Amino acid sequence: MPTPRPLDEVAIRTSFARFRVASIVEGIALLVLVAIMVMRYVVFGGDALFTTTSETWTQISEIWSPIHGLIYMIYVILGFDLWVKMRWGLPRMVLLMFFGVIPVLSFFGERWTHQSVESDLQRRPTLQDKAGSDRGE
Amino acid sequence: MGPMLRVALRPHFLGLLALMVVATIVCGLLATWQWERAHHALADKAAGAEQLGDIRDVVGIGDPVTNAVVGDIVTATGQYAADEQIIVPGRLIDGEEAVIIVASLHLDLEDGTEARLPVARGWVPADEITGPDGELDPALAPPLPSGEVEVSGRLEASESAAGGIDGGIAGEIATTLLVNVWGSPMYSGYLAQVDPTGALEPMPEAQSEFSKGLDWQNIGYSLQWVLFGGFFLYLWWRSVRTAHLDELAERREAMQESLEGPGPAEGTARPDDDTVHPADDSGLTAVAASSSPASVQAGSTPEKDV
Numbered sequence: 285m286p287t288p289r290p291l292d293e294v295a296i297r298t299s300f301a302r303f304r305v306a307s308i309v310e311g312i313a314l315l316v317l318v319a320i321m322v323m324r325y326v327v328f329g330g331d332a333l334f335t336t337t338s339e340t341w342t343q344i345s346e347i348w349s350p351i352h353g354l355i356y357m358i359y360v361i362l363g364f365d366l367w368v369k370m371r372w373g374l375p376r377m378v379l380l381m382f383f384g385v386i387p388v389l390s391f392f393g394e395r396w397t398h399q400s401v402e403s404d405l406q407r408r409p410t411l412q413d414k415a416g417s418d419r420g421e
Numbered sequence: 422m423g424p425m426l427r428v429a430l431r432p433h434f435l436g437l438l439a440l441m442v443v444a445t446i447v448c449g450l451l452a453t454w455q456w457e458r459a460h461h462a463l464a465d466k467a468a469g470a471e472q473l474g475d476i477r478d479v480v481g482i483g484d485p486v487t488n489a490v491v492g493d494i495v496t497a498t499g500q501y502a503a504d505e506q507i508i509v510p511g512r513l514i515d516g517e518e519a520v521i522i523v524a525s526l527h528l529d530l531e532d533g534t535e536a537r538l539p540v541a542r543g544w545v546p547a548d549e550i551t552g553p554d555g556e557l558d559p560a561l562a563p564p565l566p567s568g569e570v571e572v573s574g575r576l577e578a579s580e581s582a583a584g585g586i587d588g589g590i591a592g593e594i595a596t597t598l599l600v601n602v603w604g605s606p607m608y609s610g611y612l613a614q615v616d617p618t619g620a621l622e623p624m625p626e627a628q629s630e631f632s633k634g635l636d637w638q639n640i641g642y643s644l645q646w647v648l649f650g651g652f653f654l655y656l657w658w659r660s661v662r663t664a665h666l667d668e669l670a671e672r673r674e675a676m677q678e679s680l681e682g683p684g685p686a687e688g689t690a691r692p693d694d695d696t697v698h699p700a701d702d703s704g705l706t707a708v709a710a711s712s713s714p715a716s717v718q719a720g721s722t723p724e725k726d727v
Contacts, residue, residue: 286667339583368659 288371290409299366300401303359307394310359310384313352318387320345359384366397370404428665437660441653448650452643459639461488470494470575476612477528479576482536486578486610492626496573497538497612499528501565505537505603507589508559510547514625518547522562522621523594523611525603526572539599539611540572543621559589563619574614577627 324345328338336342363380370376383393428434473479476495480486505525512519522542527535545563552558582595586602600607613624 286664286671289667289670371663 290411290413291371291405292369293405293410293412296366296369296401296405299362299369300398303362303366303397304394306355306359306362307383307390307397310355311388311390311394313355314384314387314390317348317352320348356384359390366401370401424669425661425665428668429661434657434661434664438657441657444653445650448646448653452646452650455639455643455646459636459643461636473576476538476576476608477530480608480610482530482606483609486576490576491578491610492575494573494615495576495612496571497526497528497540498569498571499526499538500569501526501540501567502537502603503565503567506559506562506565507586507591507599507602508550508557508562509541509591509594510557511592512544514544514622519544519622520547520550520557520562521594521624523591523599524565525599526570526612534606537599537603537605537607539594539596539607540574541577541594541611541613541624543614543617543623545620545622549620557590563621566618572612572614573616574612574624575626576610577613578610580627 320341324336324338324341325334328336328341330337360381363384364377367377367380380393380397383390383397429438471493473490473493473495476497479490479493479495502525507523509521509523510519512521521544524540524542526538526540528538530536542563547557550557550559550561552561577594579596580593582593582598584592586598591598594611596607596609596611613627614621615623617623
């Protein structure tokens with residue numbers, strides 16, 4: 285395996301900024317979905333599990349579920365973009381996807397990802413510090 | 422043979438490709454499955470209504486009226502109970518405000534017990550059943566035939582109940598409501614009579630999301646599986662390209678070193694190089710960084726995309 289090329293710090297910071305927004309939006313969207321499910325199946329729950337007596341909450345849930353699905357897809361795509369640029373291993377991608385499916389976890393996941401990005405950018409060579417030394421000649 | 426293709430044909434990447442192709446095929450199968458699900462209802466009803474004969478041989482008491490039999494023609498023989506008839510107003514049939522007449526046909530079962538089958542006898546225009554006070558009057562509905570009758574019509578699934586039954590007037594043809602008013606045992610579906618008697622008009626075919634044919638949710642899932650399948654191939658192509666670009670960069674660096682001779686490029690790197698690189702995260706925000714790439718990268722024509 286050849287040595288990996290240096291990271292592009294500028295592109296990575298742009299990617300991370302996008303991913304951060306997606307994380308927060310996905311986190312909120314998931315909480316909204318959980319709230320709708322609680323209203324649909326618990327507050328207005330029927331006798332059996334996962335039955336409901338509320339037509340309104342069924343409709344709200346039918347509208348929000350696909351919207352949340354779309355938000356999650358965008359979250360995964362932006363996470364993938366960051367993952368590719370950071371040249372992380374496959375388990376890290378699975379972890380990023382996992383952050384988006386557990387309520388509240390995406391907020392912590394975003395902070396953890398931020399720290400990983402920062403420490404990697406310091407530890408590993410980047411295009412930008414190379415360019416700096418080139419200009420120094 | 423291009424250099425990138427040469428990278429792709431290495432055992433490592435061929436193995437990876439085999440893995441990704443398997444994943445893509447699995448996605449393709451799942452896409453096909455969803456595609457078929459989407460067309461299931463359509464294909465099942467394309468042949469038109471089937472004659473299924475006596476209802477007692479088609480569905481049992483409490484059995485759901487599944488998509489396999491819904492809309493097919495069944496017959497039932499029994500007696501109407503004189504006081505068991507309701508009207509379902511608020512329908513628009515052929516541009517006319519219609520009221521559906523639903524009665525309870527008592528059938529003798531093979532085990533000697535009796536069961537109720539709701540029969541939508543047909544519909545009448547709303548004004549025919551409106552009393553002098555302007556209110557709908559169930560008593561004005563066409564009278565029930567007495568004695569043993571044989572009715573024939575489409576077997577339909579119960580509509581979902583939204584309201585209740587009040588004074589012989591219901592919002593839906595819902596067996597869950599009727600069973601509370603008329604009693605059990607009762608079939609879970611109803612029969613929509615196609616050859617009504619007297620002043621009644623024949624029932625139109627019931628519309629449901631499922632019998633309308635294409636299920637767009639399944640179509641959506643199918644397309645998603647296609648996308649996922651394509652993604653695995655993209656991932657493979659991406660890793661081949663990354664390896665290829667890494668090697669290019671490595672070779673270029675080696676060449677540069679051999680041209681410049683040993684030393685200066687590495688040797689003159691400033692000792693304070695580490696401080697040039699921002700150590701704190703507040704120093705280089707995304708906004709600040711995006712404003713300067715041209716000048717930063719001018720020196721070394723780097724591969725911008727990794």
